Every structure is written in C-alpha cells, then in structure tokens.
Amino acid sequence: MFSGLAGRYRVFNRLSSLGLDRQWRRTLVENLGPHKRVLDVGTGTGDLAREMLERYPAVQVVGVDVSSGMIAEGGRIKGPSPQWVQASAERLPFVNGSFGAVVSAFVLRNLFMGGILKVALQELSRVLEPGGRLVFLDLTRPSNVFVRWGRGLYGRTILPMIGRSLFGKNWPGSYLESSIRSLPSPQELSELFLANGFIQFECQPLWGGVVSLFIGKK
C-alpha cells in the first residue's frame, strides 16, 4: 500500500495534519532524549529519523521499512538521512541488544491491523539493550466526546478530499479512519507490551488525544 503512496506521502502528511506532523515527531524526539544508536521502525521516507538527526547530530539512526518505494523516496530527500534497511518489524536483521532506543511514528496502527503487533514487540524488545526505551507516536481516538466528534467529522469530510486529490485511485479509502478506531485501548496495549518483552508501559495523549505517545521500557 505505502509504495503506491510514496511519491506524495509527505505532502499528504503536511496537508492532512495542517503541518502538525513535524511538531508531533519533534515531541517524540524531545521525549526520548539523546541515545548512541536508535532504530526507527517503519521509517518510511525517514521524516522521524531526520528530526532525530537534526536535534542530535551525533546519534546513529537506522531506519527500517518494508516498502522499497518509501525508502527510495526518502533517499531522494537532501540533508541528514538514516542508514536505510529494508526489512519487516517482525524479523529484524540485527543482533540482540544492538539499539539503545526504538522509535516509530504512525506505524503502531499498521502493525496492529496487519496482525503482527505481538511478534513485532517481541522482536523490538530483542534488539533493544536492557533498560532501553521504545517510543511510538500514533494517531488515536480522543477520549473527550467533543474533540472526538470534531476529529471524526474532519476524517469523514476533509481528509478524504485531500487523499483523493493527491492519490487518486491509490487512496486507501477508509483505512486511516478504521485503523484509528480499531487501535486497542491504552490498558489493552499495556497488557500486550508487558507480556511481550517490556517491563513498563505508559500512554501520553497529546493535542487532546488526537495523537498519543506510547512509551515502553525493556
């Protein structure tokens, strides 16, 4: 799906988030702090990795993605870039404990929808060093009824217009909205994290819960 969207993926993000996606990624980077070696899972065109490299130039960032199209698009962007690796989060080509931290933006829902979240968590825990942190950022369903209504209205009206005008027949219809609705609750995610290689889990809603940070510790 993402290879078909790669060419206009970043423009879609900027327009559909009203430019907030960069701010959200920066919040993740600030929350994590500097580390020697960081894995960006589902790096796509490398936007999160780039935020990390701009904030902490000494960090070594490895960006992993299954989509060769997204990686190729990311490789065309000027400026600092991660070390690109094409692989799936289910099976990572790295030795145990090789990263101080794992980060990821807008990928948690994809792992859940693909039915591989449990295996991916085990694999991410395996490549993290003991005490290492994982920080996921993703779109979430606000708990406040008014914020949720406004967000839902936006998702049913303006978002599809932007999607169809940029991607035409490749626009994946209701996938974005249904993946937000389907994401397990913070309590369910906590149980999943604690059962699959993590000793701590925390969910931090941002922007009224339109997005959230999910933080795990190995």
Ligand SMILES: C[S@@+](CC[C@H](N)C(=O)[O-])C[C@H]1O[C@@H](n2cnc3c(N)ncnc32)[C@H](O)[C@@H]1O
């Ligand atoms: C919504 S994009 C997010 C890209 C990037 N993280 C960002 O902040 O813009 C989701 C990315 O996750 C990748 N992805 C989906 N499933 C994956 C998996 N099992 N392993 C690695 N990457 C995956 C997709 O190819 C896509 O590039």
